[in-house]
Amino acid sequence: MGNKQTVFTAQQLDAYQDCTFFTRKEILRLFHRYRDLAPQLVPLDYTNQPDVKLPYELIGSMPELKDNPFRQRIAEVFSEDGEGNMTLDDFLDMFSVLSEMAPRDLKAYYAFKIYDFNNDDFICKADLEKTLNKLTRNELTEDEVRMVCEKVIDEADLDNDGRLSLEDFQHMIVRAPDFLSTFHIRI
Amino acid sequence: MRRSIYAGHGTWRNFGNLGLTEDEIEEEVENETVQLVRELVELPSRACRQRIRGLPMNFNERRNIRSQVFSAKLSKKSRLPTCCTDFSEQASRSFRRFGAGLVTARRFLVIWQNTLKEIGGTFGTSVLSYFQFLKWLLMFNVFSLLINFCFITLPQIIHAPNITHATGFRGLELLTGVGYFNQTVFFYGGYDGEVIETPPPYNMQLAYFFTMAAYFLLCGISLIYSMAKSFQTNFVLHSASVSGGAWRLLCSWDFSVVNEKAVQHNKNNLCVQLKESLSERIQRRAVLSLSERMENVARHLLSWLISVLLAVGCCAAVYFLLQDQVVSNISQDPDNLVTEASTLAVPVVVSLINLVVPLLFSLISRVDQRSNPRTKIYINILRNVLLKMSILGILCHHWMTDVPTSVSCWESYVGQSVYRLVIVDFIFSLFGSFFGEFLRNIIGTKLIPSLGVPEFDIATNVLDLINAQTLAWIGIYFSPLLPVIQFIKLFLIFYLKKVSLSMNCQVPRQSGRAAQMQTVYIALLFFPSYVGALSLVAYTVWSLKPSELCGPFQGLSRPFQAVQDWADTVQAIPGSQWISWIFYNVIKNELFFYLLTLIVLVLTYFIWQVAQGRKQLIRTLREQIANEGKDKAFLLNKLQSTQKQRRPSGISISQDVSTVPSFTQNWMNTFPLDM
Numbered sequence: 001m002g003n004k005q006t007v008f009t010a011q012q013l014d015a016y017q018d019c020t021f022f023t024r025k026e027i028l029r030l031f032h033r034y035r036d037l038a039p040q041l042v043p044l045d046y047t048n049q050p051d052v053k054l055p056y057e058l059i060g061s062m063p064e065l066k067d068n069p070f071r072q073r074i075a076e077v078f079s080e081d082g083e084g085n086m087t088l089d090d091f092l093d094m095f096s097v098l099s100e101m102a103p104r105d106l107k108a109y110y111a112f113k114i115y116d117f118n119n120d121d122f123i124c125k126a127d128l129e130k131t132l133n134k135l136t137r138n139e140l141t142e143d144e145v146r147m148v149c150e151k152v153i154d155e156a157d158l159d160n161d162g163r164l165s166l167e168d169f170q171h172m173i174v175r176a177p178d179f180l181s182t183f184h185i186r187i
Numbered sequence: 188m189r190r191s192i193y194a195g196h197g198t199w200r201n202f203g204n205l206g207l208t209e210d211e212i213e214e215e216v217e218n219e220t221v222q223l224v225r226e227l228v229e230l231p232s233r234a235c236r237q238r239i240r241g242l243p244m245n246f247n248e249r250r251n252i253r254s255q256v257f258s259a260k261l262s263k264k265s266r267l268p269t270c271c272t273d274f275s276e277q278a279s280r281s282f283r284r285f286g287a288g289l290v291t292a293r294r295f296l297v298i299w300q301n302t303l304k305e306i307g308g309t310f311g312t313s314v315l316s317y318f319q320f321l322k323w324l325l326m327f328n329v330f331s332l333l334i335n336f337c338f339i340t341l342p343q344i345i346h347a348p349n350i351t352h353a354t355g356f357r358g359l360e361l362l363t364g365v366g367y368f369n370q371t372v373f374f375y376g377g378y379d380g381e382v383i384e385t386p387p388p389y390n391m392q393l394a395y396f397f398t399m400a401a402y403f404l405l406c407g408i409s410l411i412y413s414m415a416k417s418f419q420t421n422f423v424l425h426s427a428s429v430s431g432g433a434w435r436l437l438c439s440w441d442f443s444v445v446n447e448k449a450v451q452h453n454k455n456n457l458c459v460q461l462k463e464s465l466s467e468r469i470q471r472r473a474v475l476s477l478s479e480r481m482e483n484v485a486r487h488l489l490s491w492l493i494s495v496l497l498a499v500g501c502c503a504a505v506y507f508l509l510q511d512q513v514v515s516n517i518s519q520d521p522d523n524l525v526t527e528a529s530t531l532a533v534p535v536v537v538s539l540i541n542l543v544v545p546l547l548f549s550l551i552s553r554v555d556q557r558s559n560p561r562t563k564i565y566i567n568i569l570r571n572v573l574l575k576m577s578i579l580g581i582l583c584h585h586w587m588t589d590v591p592t593s594v595s596c597w598e599s600y601v602g603q604s605v606y607r608l609v610i611v612d613f614i615f616s617l618f619g620s621f622f623g624e625f626l627r628n629i630i631g632t633k634l635i636p637s638l639g640v641p642e643f644d645i646a647t648n649v650l651d652l653i654n655a656q657t658l659a660w661i662g663i664y665f666s667p668l669l670p671v672i673q674f675i676k677l678f679l680i681f682y683l684k685k686v687s688l689s690m691n692c693q694v695p696r697q698s699g700r701a702a703q704m705q706t707v708y709i710a711l712l713f714f715p716s717y718v719g720a721l722s723l724v725a726y727t728v729w730s731l732k733p734s735e736l737c738g739p740f741q742g743l744s745r746p747f748q749a750v751q752d753w754a755d756t757v758q759a760i761p762g763s764q765w766i767s768w769i770f771y772n773v774i775k776n777e778l779f780f781y782l783l784t785l786i787v788l789v790l791t792y793f794i795w796q797v798a799q800g801r802k803q804l805i806r807t808l809r810e811q812i813a814n815e816g817k818d819k820a821f822l823l824n825k826l827q828s829t830q831k832q833r834r835p836s837g838i839s840i841s842q843d844v845s846t847v848p849s850f851t852q853n854w855m856n857t858f859p860l861d862m
Contacts, residue, residue: 014280018236019249024284067450068442080245089246098442102241109243115437123437132436139458148461152436158809159816167812169437176438177421177702181312184443186304 007031009047020096027092030187034091037062046088056084059091064185069134073114074098082119098185107183108173112166123164125149220252227256228263232279298322302685308445310643310688311453316705317645317652318681324656325677327409331402331663332670338398339667340372342391346383362610363527365603373668374606376599380739380749392749395739396728399664403721406660410713417709421702435460452693486555493551498574501540502581508533509585513593533604534611537578541612541654542619545571545647568646568707575654576715582608583661583723587731596737602666609658609669613676616651620687628691643692648684649708652677653716660720664727 005028008016016027035042037058043050056075065071075084078094086094096102097110113119117127128149132140140148156164156172164172173179227235239253264275299322307315371377383389440457444450512533548570552563586604591597627641659673728747733740740746750770758767773779 015250015253018239018253019246021240064445067445067447069450069454070440070442078245080247089250093246096240106241106243111437128436135436135440135454136458136461137454139455140461144462144465147465148436151464156437158812159819160813161816161820173438176435178312179438181702182439182441182443186307186443 007044007046012046012049016092020092021099021101022092022096030092030095031088033062033187034088042088051087053081053085053087054091056086059084059086064187068185070114073117077110077113095185095187098183099187100181100184104173104180105170107180108170109166111173111179111183112169115169121166123169125153125163128152224252224255224259227252228259232260299681306685306688307443309449311441311444311449313645313704314643314688317643317648318685320649320705320708321652321677321681321684323413324652325674325681327406327656328659328670328674328677330405332668332674334398334402335663335667335670338394339378339391342383342389342394343372343378346381346385363530363603363607365527365530368603374599374602374666375664375739376596376602376734376737378667378739380741390749390753392739392743392746393753395667396746396749399724399728402663403724406717407721410709410717414706414709414713417702417706421706435464483555490551490555493554494548494570497544497547498570498577501544501574502577505533505537505540505578505581506585508536509581509589513585513589530604531607531611533582534607537582537608538611538615540578541575541651542615544574545650548574564646564704565707568650568711571647571650572711572715575650576719579654579657579661579719583719587723587726591731591734596734598665598734598738602662602669605658605662606666606669606672609655609662609672609676612655612658613680616680617683619651620683624687624691640693641691643688645704650711652680653708653712656712657716657720660717661723664724 005013007028008031013024013027016022017024020027022030031046034054035044038054041054042052056072056079059075060066060071065074068074072084074094075086076082078097079086079090097106112123115127115131116123117130118124129145132145132148153162153164156168158168158171159165227238230238235256239249239256242249242252244252299318303315303318303322306318368374378391378395380392380395383391436457441453444453512530548567552567582604586601590600594600624641624643631640655673655676659669662669728745730745733743733746735741740749743749754767754770757763
């Protein structure tokens with residue numbers, strides 16, 4: 001495997017390989033996907049680590065994300081500034097966690113952060129209501145929404161504090177063997 | 188350690204209002220990082236990398252930790268002379284790159300990567316599991332093809348015996364497998380049992396036996412391993428009864444679906460499921476009166492009775508047809524096209540039964556109304572499996588008892604029967620796709636719009652695949668190159684189903700529990716499919732007399748005789764006594780298997796007891812968590828009230844007053860606060 005690419009230095013590629021679940025080839029392919037979103041903003045040469053951030057609108061328009069109801073939360077969770085504007089590192093990180101090779105605990109951690117709309121490290125009733133609205137817009141009445149959220153907290157809250165902590169969420173994930181395959185975006 | 192990593196950074200913020208300053212918190216975070224780096228340095232390099240990849244922090248922090256860990260490791264190794272460390276670093280780095288390159292190259296060999304991604308994106312993970320199952324079955328056949336070709340067919344072709352073709356090639360051979368193909372290496376009859384004298388001598392009998400044995404052994408190991416892994420991930424951890432389904436809101440949204448229509452469809456499904464689970468909660472399940480319960484029981488019994496009668500009827504039909512064929516076989520004229528075509532009667536009838544009766548079963552299942560859709564699916568699968576396996580059982584019984592006595596070169600005959608079944612099954616699955624999906628789609632959209640677009644019925648399709656693979660496994664001993672046909676068949680079915688799916692079907696409604704169904708399918712593939720085929724082949728090898736005139740085992744009293752003779756000859760060679768010892772005291776000795784079974788049973792009982800103990804432990808721990816939650820609430824309440832008492836007395840607490848959040852009664856909702 002000769003070092004034919006000129007985008008990254010060998011050390012950079014090694015670092016990417018060690019910190020994500022992707023191979024060299026996939027990292028380069030993802031770099032080109034990132035660049036295709038805005039060829040005029042992203043240079044072809046990353047050896048001197050340019051500080052390039054793509055705005056959320058471009059990320060959210062990718063075919064893998066554009067129909068996902070949670071695309072904004074995903075971008076916010078993985079971006080450094082919390083607004084959804086992603087550097088290449090954030091971009092790789094995002095797809096690495098969402099790939100099929102990431103372990104269950106890591107995915108559960110990030111899924112928890114995605115569903116935690118107010119970023120208080122707990123999924124409270126308001127967060128659940130927002131999640132529900134994103135998934136079933138206008139289909140359920142207000143009463144039904146409230147009841148569903150109460151039911152979720154009833155079923156999943158282990159330490160009885162009225163909201164879901166990360167441990168409660170992880171315990172719930174353990175009971176859902178499909179989670180590893182559904183929390184997965186192919187790119 | 189893991190817990191503190193996941194809860195670490197946030198938790199320290201939470202404790203802000205307990206009296207720690209910002210600096211103290213930063214110090215704690217630093218300490219944690221240092222501890223993490225120290226722990227990572229201890230690990231071997233591969234495990235270290237896996238851990239780094241799994242750290243829940245953003246990319247820059249992870250890169251930071253990685254560089255710290257590597258410099259720490261380097262400084263540890265720097266006691267050695269620098270040329271050695273440089274060399275070892277470079278060697279390990281190039282080795283790692285080579286390994287990564289191998290992984291990338293292997294991905295090239297993975298076929299259908301993009302197609303599977305497309306299907307998963309449009310139809311979701313449950314439909315995708317069917318196609319992944321198909322791909323997995325394909326691997327079995329490719330492996331079988333390779334070893335059969337290399338170890339049996341190639342030597343035979345190189346050292347070809349005189350093959351006399353009784354008849355020229357006519358088109359019908361492709362369907363029936365007789366005539367031109369009769370004496371070729373395609374079937375058992377085309378092999379002979381000579382010892383090929385090229386140095387070293389290659390014993391065809393032993394090669395045939397050991398190749399088959401090795402293949403079945405490896406298949407069995409692979410199946411057991413997949414079954415155990417799948418069972419562990421999908422059933423064991425699911426032990427606690429999940430009452431209701433509202434938790435599904437958070438766990439089951441399929442992120443991999445990228446098609447807009449499919450996303451909308453999934454949203455509708457989720458809505459329907461949530462409404463169902465809500466309505467279950469609202470109306471307590473009505474206590475059924477005695478008459479209603481009796482009616483239910485009567486319905487169940489009736490539907491089972493009808494299904495069993497139907498299955499028995501089909502088996503009887505096949506049995507009588509087979510008996511009829513035996514009679515006509517005795518007067519078989521190889522040149523007569525009509526008799527040759529009449530051999531297709533049995534496969535056509537069998538495939539027709541396999542196509543039509545499952546539809547009847549699904550109609551019958553509407554008679555007994557079960558409220559639980561999962562039980563419905565299981566019962567449906569059970570009935571279909573019973574039907575298919577009993578028909579195969581009748582066929583195998585016929586092949587093992589009637590055929591060896593009435594046909595010369597009976598193994599080739601059995602191979603040809605299996606070949607016919609495989610081909611006709613494929614043709615009928617083409618028809619099934621056409622009528623089941625294409626026409627149904629047209630009826631559903633144009634003629635009777637209320638029926639709607641058909642759903643992709645995963646269970647029926649998977650059972651068809653399992654049936655096809657059972658036939659292939661049965662046929663391998665009698666027709667070593669049958670995996671070629673099976674490979675082509677599965678390959679074409681993949682594309683057929685994919686096209687049919689995209690043109691005709693919609694996403695199935697009950698899309699949950701795909702993972703559990705996967706375990707059930709693998710279990711069905713192991714038993715009765717693989718176990719049945721294996722016992723059939725084992726019975727043939729152990730007890731049946733091979734035909735006198737053709738095949739590698741001609742002249743022996745049973746095929747296993749070849750191995751026995753070989754063990755005897757090996758005993759004469761000095762220094763190889765141990766092979767003979769193993770053969771007589773381990774393989775042929777019943778006591779050994781008895782002891783082995785006893786040990787396995789004892790181990791199983793022991794492990795079961797351990798599992799029971801762990802269940803009890805989980806229950807206790809869960810209660811403990813609930814209690815600790817109450818303790819935490821109580822303690823924080825007490826802290827709040829204590830601090831409230833302290834503040835009016837003016838005792839200075841060592842913290843920056845501007846960062847002390849004001850405690851409100853509703854502290855739980857404002858917890859934690861920004862600093």
